[in-house]
Amino acid sequence: MRKVNSDTATHVLADACRVLASVGAGERSLDDALDSALDYPELRRTTGSLLFFYFRRKRFVDKWIDTLACRPPRPRLRRLLAAVLTQIRFQSGIVPESAANVAVELAKSAGNANEAKFVNAVLRRAVRELPPVDDAPEEVLPPAVLKRWRGRYSPEELAAMCRAFLSPAPFTFRAERGFEPPPEWEGTAVPCRGPFRFFESPKPGLVLDSEAMREGRIYIQDPATTLAASLPGMEPVRRILDVCAAPGGKSLLLSERMKAGTSLVAADRSARRQEQTKENFRRRGLDFAVITAEPRELAGEFDLVLADVPCSNTGVFRRRPDALWRFGAAELRKITVLQHSILDAAAARVAPGGQLVYSTCSIEPEENEQQAERFLAEHPDFTRMASEQLLPSVESDGAYACLLRRSAQSMPT
Numbered sequence: 236m237r238k239v240n241s242d243t244a245t246h247v248l249a250d251a252c253r254v255l256a257s258v259g260a261g262e263r264s265l266d267d268a269l270d271s272a273l274d275y276p277e278l279r280r281t282t283g284s285l286l287f288f289y290f291r292r293k294r295f296v297d298k299w300i301d302t303l304a305c306r307p308p309r310p311r312l313r314r315l316l317a318a319v320l321t322q323i324r325f326q327s328g329i330v331p332e333s334a335a336n337v338a339v340e341l342a343k344s345a346g347n348a349n350e351a352k353f354v355n356a357v358l359r360r361a362v363r364e365l366p367p368v369d370d371a372p373e374e375v376l377p378p379a380v381l382k383r384w385r386g387r388y389s390p391e392e393l394a395a396m397c398r399a400f401l402s403p404a405p406f407t408f409r410a411e412r413g414f415e416p417p418p419e420w421e422g423t424a425v426p427c428r429g430p431f432r433f434f435e436s437p438k439p440g441l442v443l444d445s446e447a448m449r450e451g452r453i454y455i456q457d458p459a460t461t462l463a464a465s466l467p468g469m470e471p472v473r474r475i476l477d478v479c480a481a482p483g484g485k486s487l488l489l490s491e492r493m494k495a496g497t498s499l500v501a502a503d504r505s506a507r508r509q510e511q512t513k514e515n516f517r518r519r520g521l522d523f524a525v526i527t528a529e530p531r532e533l534a535g536e537f538d539l540v541l542a543d544v545p546c547s548n549t550g551v552f553r554r555r556p557d558a559l560w561r562f563g564a565a566e567l568r569k570i571t572v573l574q575h576s577i578l579d580a581a582a583a584r585v586a587p588g589g590q591l592v593y594s595t596c597s598i599e600p601e602e603n604e605q606q607a608e609r610f611l612a613e614h615p616d617f618t619r620m621a622s623e624q625l626l627p628s629v630e631s632d633g634a635y636a637c638l639l640r641r642s643a644q645s646m647p648t
């Protein structure tokens with residue numbers, strides 16, 4: 236086992252606590268918190284990895300804290316215990332006693348001797364009595380999610396989803412036509428929709444640091460993203476609008492399918508995310524228009540409109556395990572109202588006879604089929620041409636996409 240430099244270990248643990256405080260009771264995503272709450276951004280990977288383990292095993296770790304502590308720890312100490320117990324039980328490269336020592340020193344440095352004593356007592360016991368780990372869905376999935384999914388999936392499907400939740404997602408990337416990953420990347424082809432080429436590699440460092448990455452010849456993406464981009468027919472399409480484009484992943488996929496002379500407008504409400512869209516297009520040598528605007532502020536008529544809307548992310552829990560812990564009835568209501576308004580705004584930009592693709596990375600019916608049903612009931616000039624959902628598995632993320640066509644006879648909006 237690796238003995239980690241104690242400064243590094245202290246910084247990682249302290250930053251993990253900061254990020255957990257910033258995530259709070261579910262107001263912020265783990266990715267956003269990692270982007271903004273770190274004192275040591277150079278250690279982001281290590282801190283992120285620890286917190287990914289935590290959100291996959293949150294149910295176990297939280298229960299363990301309750302068993303070990305004779306009284307409920309105050310939030311600051313609970314966060315410290317959550318982080319260090321995750322290291323002790325789930326991070327195989329870490330010596331449990333060293334992790335415990337670092338946590339006790341951190342508690343001491345906060346200046347409260349009683350708190351440090353408490354942390355010391357809890358952790359000495361934890362290291363002596365490592366409890367067995369159970370991978371059953373009721374020991375892993377957040378209760379709110381388990382309750383919903385039990386009604387929808389068979390025990391076998393639920394167990395498979397749980398296995399996927401517990402396994403870190405493989406590092407996958409899309410390669411442009413004609414690009415072959417060099418042998419040292421040890422890339423293996425991954426199945427996907429449409430004419431795209433996806434690979435999995437156990438060497439993310441080599442891939443991320445490559446010339447091909449800088450030139451945009453490859454793009455880090457999950458194969459499930461090809462579902463939305465492979466549905467529309469491209470033959471009559473000359474004008475494309477992506478209303479939720481940032482950071483450009485699906486626009487890039489469409490660019491591989493579009494005919495010469497087709498234009499694409501990539502719109503998104505987030506100026507910050509659009510900087511990344513611009514950079515992704517620049518690397519690829521694409522001169523698509525990038526605009527910052529809300530979907531309802533957009534104008535013009537397009538042969539193909541893509542609405543890849545914000546969602547609960549329940550289909551991408553392998554990459555965002557914290558999303559399942561943020562999921563709840565109130566969040567679902569809020570996000571479906573937003574999706575409804577974005578889909579309506581996107582539909583208004585579809586030319587008569589044009590196509591509309593609605594997509595999410597959720598597997599909740601309210602965000603997928605039920606949105607499509609509501610839309611069709613309110614827009615009789617649209618017809619559903621196809622729709623499909625992928626369930627998350629150890630091979631790919633979950634996704635949903637629906638292709639709608641506007642009648643050629645309908646009046647322009």
Ligand SMILES: C[S@@+](CC[C@H](N)C(=O)[O-])C[C@H]1O[C@@H](n2cnc3c(N)ncnc32)[C@H](O)[C@@H]1O
Binds near residue numbers: 478479483505573
């Ligand atoms: C799922 S992401 C899009 C991912 C993108 N299509 C890709 O493949 O790279 C959803 C996007 O919707 C945008 N969005 C547009 N209108 C929004 C609104 N009113 N509220 C929140 N997000 C909105 C977000 O900024 C975000 O970039």
